[in-house]
Structures are given as structure tokens and as C-alpha cells.
Amino acid sequence: MTELDLPDNPALPQLFQLPDAQLLMWQQLFDPKTSRQLLAHLVQLPWQKPAIWMFGRMLPIPRQQVWMGDPHCSYRYSGVLFSPEPWTPILLQVTSMVSQLTGHPFNCVLLNRYDGGGEHMGWHSDDEPELGESPVIASLSLGQSRRFDLRHKDLGCQLQLTLADGDLLLMAGECQRFWQHALPKQARAEGTRYNLTFRYIAADRRNCEV
Ligand SMILES: O=C(O)CCC(=O)C(=O)O
Ligand SMILES: [Mn+2]
Numbered sequence: 001m002t003e004l005d006l007p008d009n010p011a012l013p014q015l016f017q018l019p020d021a022q023l024l025m026w027q028q029l030f031d032p033k034t035s036r037q038l039l040a041h042l043v044q045l046p047w048q049k050p051a052i053w054m055f056g057r058m059l060p061i062p063r064q065q066v067w068m069g070d071p072h073c074s075y076r077y078s079g080v081l082f083s084p085e086p087w088t089p090i091l092l093q094v095t096s097m098v099s100q101l102t103g104h105p106f107n108c109v110l111l112n113r114y115d116g117g118g119e120h121m122g123w124h125s126d127d128e129p130e131l132g133e134s135p136v137i138a139s140l141s142l143g144q145s146r147r148f149d150l151r152h153k154d155l156g157c158q159l160q161l162t163l164a165d166g167d168l169l170l171m172a173g174e175c176q177r178f179w180q181h182a183l184p185k186q187a188r189a190e191g192t193r194y195n196l197t198f199r200y201i202a203a204d205r206r207n208c209e210v
Helices: 032-043 089-102
Strands: 014-018 021-026 051-054 057-060 064-069 075-077 080-082 108-115 121-124 137-143 146-152 158-163 168-172 179-183 192-199
Touching: 032 089, 032 137, 051 080, 089 137, 089 168, 089 192
Parallel strands: none
Antiparallel strands: 014 021, 021 168, 051 057, 064 108, 075 080, 108 192, 121 179, 137 168, 137 192, 146 158, 146 179
């Protein structure tokens, strides 16, 4: 299978009115068959649990990941430089659909895999220098539903969302400058969840291997 049957006319997104951020969510983008096909593709990717700097030590991340994108899209994350896996035709197709739907270009994707509710991602912003001044991040969830939290860095307001199979969340505007987000542990969420965060790295912002 090299092509998915992707929706060409999805419903309009929900808009969240937040200070200092533009947040849009398209719910349940895929029919069950397409979602199963995409999951079957994701399972086959070369998942890794690299060690990164956390709490002053090199520790394995509490999830698995794959970094994929155009050849220049190296990405430095918590002290480690990741070189991109080449695009698979299916993920290139999904990326192009996400770009078309959101109106933003994307040329790389961080794929995360959470095997059960103990796997998680701590509070952070996607504000690495290679992503530019105001990064636009599109986040596609598949599989197990999980809670997703956002908090404003100065105002103290919080938002809790549930991200379910096929949901696409767009974090735009100044979201990465003023807000942090996290995928907390969730004891009863036993199934595997995949999340794809689409990003854009300009060719002149590429990382140097020094
Ligand atoms: O799994 C999620 O929903 C969050 C992923 C995320 O924040 C990231 O990849 O930077
Ligand atoms: Mn993030």
C-alpha cells in the first residue's frame, strides 16, 4: 500500500480562544479503515528510545520516537542532534494533506509512540532555534485517546484537551513563545498512542554538525 484514502473535504475546525495563541482542532479526520492503515504503517517504522539530557543526566526518553523529513532537517533536542529518516510515501502524503488543510508548509515530522499510560512527555515548548521565530506546529494523534495539557507561561491559565484517534491540533500564532504543553501520564490509558508533530525548518536554519 503506497497511498491512503485521505479525506478531501473535512469538517471545519474548532477554534479555541486563548490569549497569545491560535489553536485550532479538526476532529476525527480519518474513517476507521484509513486510520487502521495508517497505524499499520506507523508500527513498521524504526522506533527508538534515545537518551537525552533530562534533570542533569542522560536518560532514555519515556516514549519512542522517529524523526523524519527533508534531508536538511536535522534537529537538536535536549543536547542531541537527530538526522532525519527519509520520507515514506505514506507519510509524505499525510504531510501534504496536513499542509493543505492548515495552510502552513511542513517539511519534517517528529513521530512519538506511547506504549501505555505510563509513557508521557513533560512540559515544554517547541521553540528550538531551527524552527524559527513563531513556529507553527500541527499535531496529529492516532490510536489511544490521551489527555493533552497547555499552560500559559505568565498568566497561569491552563487548558486540558483530549486528543483522540484522527484528531489534528494546530498550534499557531505565538503559542510556542507564551505557552507550554505536555502529555501527562494517564494510568487508565492502556493502549498505544501515536502522535505526529509536523514542523518546518527553513533550509538556511539547518543545524551544523559541530
Ligand atoms: O504527543 C503529543 O501529543 C505531544 C507531542 C509533542 O509535544 C512534541 O512532539 O513536541
Ligand atoms: Mn511539543
